[in-house]
Amino acid sequence: MPERVEAYWRANVALIRNLLLVWAAVSYGAAILFGKALAGVKFFALPLSFWFAQQGSIVVFVILIFYYAWRMNQIDAEYGFEE
Amino acid sequence: MSPEAWTWILVLLTFGLYLYIGWWARVRDTAGFYVAGRGVPPIANGAATAADWMSAASFISMAGLISFLGYDGAVYLMGWTGGYVLLALLLAPYLRKYGKYTVPDFIGDRYYSNMARAVAAIATIFISLTYVAGQMRGVGIVFSRYLGVDIAVGVLVGMAIVAFFAVLGGMKGITWTQVAQYTVLIIAYLITAAAISNLLTGNPVPMLALTFTDIAERLSQIQVELGLKEYIAPFQNFTMLQVLTITLALMAGTAGLPHVIIRFYTVPKASDARWSAGWALLFIALLYTTAPAVAVFAKYNLINSLHGKPIAEVRQVDWVEKWERTGLLRLEDKDGDGRVELRRDPGANEIVIDRDIIVLSTPEVARLAPFVIGLVAAGGLAAALSTAAGLLLAMSSAVSHDLYYRIFRPNATEGQRLLVGRIMIFLAILVAGYFGINPPGFVAEVVAFAFGLAAASLFPAIFLGIFDRRMNREGAIAGILTGLVFTAVMIVLMRSPRILGTPEPIVESFLGINAQGIGVVGMILHFIVAYVVSRMTAEPPREIQDLVDQIRVPRGSGAATAHD
Numbered sequence: 001m002p003e004r005v006e007a008y009w010r011a012n013v014a015l016i017r018n019l020l021l022v023w024a025a026v027s028y029g030a031a032i033l034f035g036k037a038l039a040g041v042k043f044f045a046l047p048l049s050f051w052f053a054q055q056g057s058i059v060v061f062v063i064l065i066f067y068y069a070w071r072m073n074q075i076d077a078e079y080g081f082e083e
Numbered sequence: 084m085s086p087e088a089w090t091w092i093l094v095l096l097t098f099g100l101y102l103y104i105g106w107w108a109r110v111r112d113t114a115g116f117y118v119a120g121r122g123v124p125p126i127a128n129g130a131a132t133a134a135d136w137m138s139a140a141s142f143i144s145m146a147g148l149i150s151f152l153g154y155d156g157a158v159y160l161m162g163w164t165g166g167y168v169l170l171a172l173l174l175a176p177y178l179r180k181y182g183k184y185t186v187p188d189f190i191g192d193r194y195y196s197n198m199a200r201a202v203a204a205i206a207t208i209f210i211s212l213t214y215v216a217g218q219m220r221g222v223g224i225v226f227s228r229y230l231g232v233d234i235a236v237g238v239l240v241g242m243a244i245v246a247f248f249a250v251l252g253g254m255k256g257i258t259w260t261q262v263a264q265y266t267v268l269i270i271a272y273l274i275t276a277a278a279i280s281n282l283l284t285g286n287p288v289p290m291l292a293l294t295f296t297d298i299a300e301r302l303s304q305i306q307v308e309l310g311l312k313e314y315i316a317p318f319q320n321f322t323m324l325q326v327l328t329i330t331l332a333l334m335a336g337t338a339g340l341p342h343v344i345i346r347f348y349t350v351p352k353a354s355d356a357r358w359s360a361g362w363a364l365l366f367i368a369l370l371y372t373t374a375p376a377v378a379v380f381a382k383y384n385l386i387n388s389l390h391g392k393p394i395a396e397v398r399q400v401d402w403v404e405k406w407e408r409t410g411l412l413r414l415e416d417k418d419g420d421g422r423v424e425l426r427r428d429p430g431a432n433e434i435v436i437d438r439d440i441i442v443l444s445t446p447e448v449a450r451l452a453p454f455v456i457g458l459v460a461a462g463g464l465a466a467a468l469s470t471a472a473g474l475l476l477a478m479s480s481a482v483s484h485d486l487y488y489r490i491f492r493p494n495a496t497e498g499q500r501l502l503v504g505r506i507m508i509f510l511a512i513l514v515a516g517y518f519g520i521n522p523p524g525f526v527a528e529v530v531a532f533a534f535g536l537a538a539a540s541l542f543p544a545i546f547l548g549i550f551d552r553r554m555n556r557e558g559a560i561a562g563i564l565t566g567l568v569f570t571a572v573m574i575v576l577m578r579s580p581r582i583l584g585t586p587e588p589i590v591e592s593f594l595g596i597n598a599q600g601i602g603v604v605g606m607i608l609h610f611i612v613a614y615v616v617s618r619m620t621a622e623p624p625r626e627i628q629d630l631v632d633q634i635r636v637p638r639g640s641g642a643a644t645a646h647d
Contacts, residue, residue, distance in 0.1 A: 002632075009635050013550075016172045023168050027161045032327050035154075035317035045297045050315045053157035054149075054375035055290065058164045058368050065171040065364055069357035072176075076354065081638045083352045 008079040015071060019064050026057040086447075089457030090229045097267050097461045098244055101260045101468070105248025108256040113500050116253030117184040117480050123258055123349040129362025131258045132346045134265035134465070135473035136163075136337075136363070137370060138214070139221025142268055142466035147438030150378035153303075153314040155321045158329040158599075164364060164371050165330070166337025169542075171360030174338060175347040177549045177634045179356035184348065185477075186341045186541060187485040193548040194559040195627060197490050202563055204485040206540050207341040211474040211481075212514065213533045214342075218474070219519025221467035228409055228443065229460040238519040241468060246512050249472050250505050257472045258349060264465035269369055271462025275442075276373045279380045279449040289376035302383045309390070310427040314379070321597075328600030335606055336534030339542030342477035353637035381441045384448050389414075389434050390425045397423060402447035411437035412444075471515065479507035532574055535598070539566030539605025547613055552631045558617025566609035573601045 030038060031053035038049035043056075076082040110116050123131070141163070149156030181189055187207060191200025219238050226237025248256040276289040286292035293299060303314035312319040318326065337343065346363075347356045389397060394416045397403055406412035413435040414423050426432040443463070446455040483504040488495050495503070540563050547554040547562070575582050576590040577598040583589075593601055622628075 005632055005636060012635075019172060020168070023165065027165050027330065028327065031157055031161060032317075032323060032330065035323070035326075039316060044295050046294055046299055047315055049317060050154055050299070051294060053154055053317070054160055055294065055372050057161050058371050061164050061168050062361070062364050062368050064168055065357075065361040068172055069354070069361050072357055073354055076637055081636045083354055083637055 004079060008075065008081060011075050011079070012072065015068065015075070019068055022060065023064060026052055026060045031057055084453060086453040086456040087230065089454045090460045091457075093454070093457040093461040094230070094464060097263075097465060100263055101244060102247055104260045104263055105252050105256045108248075108252040108259045110251075110253050110255045111501075113184075113484075113497055113504070115255050116501055116504055117348075117476075117484065118345070119253075119255040119258045119349040121349060121351055123351075125350055125355045125359040126362050127258070127262050128346060128350050128355075128359040130265040130366050131261035131349075131469075132343065132359065132363035133366035133370075134261040134268065134469035135346055136343055136367060136470070137265075137268065137466055138470035139218050139463060139467035141370065141374075142272065142463050143221055143224070143442055144439050146374045146377040146381065147441030149375055150382040150441055151438055152320050153306075153312060154317045155319060155326055156375070156378065158321070158326055158333065160371055160375060162330045162333025163337055164367060166334040167360060167364040167367070169334060169338035170343070170347075171357060171364070174344065174542075174545055174549070175356045175360050176353040176637065178344060178545070179347050179350060180353040180637055181634050182348070184345075184484055185480050186344050186545070187481060188489070189548065190541075190544055190559070191485070191489065193627065193630065194544075194554075194556045195624065196556045196560065199544075199556065199560055199563065200485055200489060202560070202567075203541065203544070204481040206536060206563075206567065207481040207485075208478050210340065210533045210537055210541075211342055211478040212511075212518075215471050215474040215478075215511070215515040216518035218467045218471040219515050222464060222471075223519055224439070225443075225460050225463045225467070228405075229456070235520045238516055241464070241471070241519075242512050242516040245468055245472050245475065246509060249475055249508050249512070253504065253508075254345075254349060254476055257469075257476055258346075260472065261469045264469035265366060267465040268462040268469075269366070271458040271465075272370055272373060272377075272442075275446055275451065275455055275459055276377050276380075278451045278455065279384065279445055280376060282449050283380050283383065289380070290372045293376040293379060298383060299379050302379050302386075305383070305386060309386075309425050311425070312427075322595060324595050325597055325600055328596045328603045332538050332600050332602035332606075333534055335538035335542045336602060337537075339537035339540070339545070340533075341481070341537075341541065342473040344545075345477055345480070346473070377442060377445065381445050381448070384445075385436060385441075386425060388448055389423060391422055393421055394423050395421070402444060405447075406440055406444055409440075411440045475508050475511045475515065478511045479504055483507045532571070535570045535574055535602030535605065536567060538602035539570040539609055543606055543609040543613065547610075549631070549634060551614075551617075552628050553617060553622055554613065555617045555620055555623040557620040558613040558615075561616040562609040562613030565612040566605040569608055570602050570605035573605070574598045577601070 035049045039047040041048040043051040114120050187200050187203035190203040222241035223234035223237045226232045227234045248260050277287045280289040280292045281287040284292040284296040284298050306314050350356050350359050415433050417433050423433040425434045487503050488500050544563050577588050579585040579589045
């Protein structure tokens with residue numbers, strides 16, 4: 001039982017880590033740290049960094065949470081922890 | 084029909100709906116009162132969370148803030164939505180699995196300490212109180228501007244409505260009224276945004292109009308021609324470091340706000356808490372992806388309607404006259420050429436626009452149908468009342484459940500606890516109403532407090548309680564106190580002109596970080612101190628480590644109920 005819990009937890013933490021990397025890349029990366037650099041790149045009518053700063057990152061955040069809910073349900077089932 | 088008549092009709096209709104729902108959802112037990120009997124479906128909880136979260140500030144002020152900050156307004160857009168990712172991935176499912184009533188419950192039990200419980204309860208009360216004052220203020224502004232009612236009367240009416248459904252229905256009444264309030268506020272926001280978007284760009288979908296038409300670039304050019312800052316270029320109002328720290332502080336603060344966290348206790352299962360966070364952010368994103376579009380449209384429209392126009396002609400316009408009377412719009416022909424002009428230099432600028440009127444004035448400036456004006460008023464009230472209700476419940480449960488029941492009177496009966504809960508909500512409403520009518524001069528400063536403190540105290544403590552099995556009582560208490568004291572002291576020192584009345588801020592900035600972002604430093608110190616102290620002291624008892632293992636797996640959260 002404890003090994004199964006450990007393995008389940010490792011899978012969960014790995015998933016969280018990967019999703020938070022995306023979370024940080026679109027907000028802190030594209031909109032802030034590379035905000036100046038990506039201002040010259042066009043995304044339709046807007047500078048790419050402006051789009052990420054005011055709209056794009058929010059869209060990505062929504063997708064991340066739904067993906068996590070969906071993927072965690074699968075992981076719950078794989079390890080036999082589904083409700 | 085006149086806009087006033089429409090406003091009365093829509094406000095009375097929506098208020099009647101909230102009262103009806105409050106009566107329908109009245110409760111008789113503490114589980115119903117604190118966590119709505121844990122029977123709320125994930126989508127409904129998502130809508131309720133969205134209404135809970137989107138305050139008068141989100142509805143009325145945010146688009147205005149962004150239109151003045153341009154690109155750097157992203158701190159609010161990303162900060163207030165990105166926190167949901169932290170909440171959904173790091174906190175919500177585990178707290179639901181743990182399955183008690185409140186945030187101080189978790190902190191008190193996980194760190195086997197009534198001191199930790201009391202500190203968490205006090206932080207909850209303080210954070211919620213600072214917030215609720217602003218909501219009542221929003222209610223007052225809407226009543227006074229649209230219905231010609233005195234601000235004090237408006238606040239009293241708002242208090243009476245909230246008191247009715249919150250005292251009667253507790254979390255259950257609040258939840259279902261919030262679902263209705265979300266519907267009202269999002270319809271009001273989107274209709275207004277779609278109409279002005281269609282008017283200016285020919286595209287009725289505001290989010291798409293912002294991305295696919297050149298309106299933002301045109302606004303940016305006009306601003307440059309007027310000598311104002313470039314709208315679409317980064318770091319014009321904040322430095323990169325400030326944008327980074329403010330965004331992070333708002334994200335961690337959002338994840339640590341107690342009135343938002345307790346919403347995830349109301350769903351049936353841990354997996355429902357995950358879905359529910361997704362729905363909440365989707366519902367929030369509808370408004371948050373529209374707000375930057377509204378910011379651009381409204382500012383573009385305002386500049387076109389006012390800049391360079393003869394002052395006599397402008398003063399004839401109905402909405403200009405009404406907003407000038409509230410003091411939120413000020414026109415002055417300083418150079419005496421008969422025209423009003425927007426200028427960067429405050430000494431020469433002839434048009435002063437308060438950011439709070441950007442959203443509220445949009446329907447009039449864009450000459451939309453009179454019923455839209457009433458709808459915006461009803462939407463602003465819905466946003467303020469729903470958030471106020473959630474905050475009041477968080478405060479009431481911190482006092483009645485965490486302090487009264489868990490610390491002072493552990494043998495109180497169900498009936499006594501329910502009664503104390505209701506009395507506390509009632510008292511909290513009185514306090515909130517008082518601050519709504521007599522707002523302390525530093526309300527806006529205090530919002531920085533709420534987020535900074537949540538980021539520096541509650542968020543790290545809950546996170547470590549779940550992800551670090553070895554974290555113990557000593558580490559947690561040292562960490563919470565370090566984060567709280569550091570952040571509070573720094574904010575007071577940086578905002579001392581408004582809080583202490585000193586002529587200059589005592590501390591200008593901390594390594595270039597301002598008061599809004601300082602919570603991040605408090606949070607980092609919290610993590611470091613908690614880690615070091617916990618590793619130097621004894622590990623937590625066996626049963627606490629088992630508790631952490633239990634929280635980490637979702638199975639069985641349906642069965643886990645209250646401790647009594």
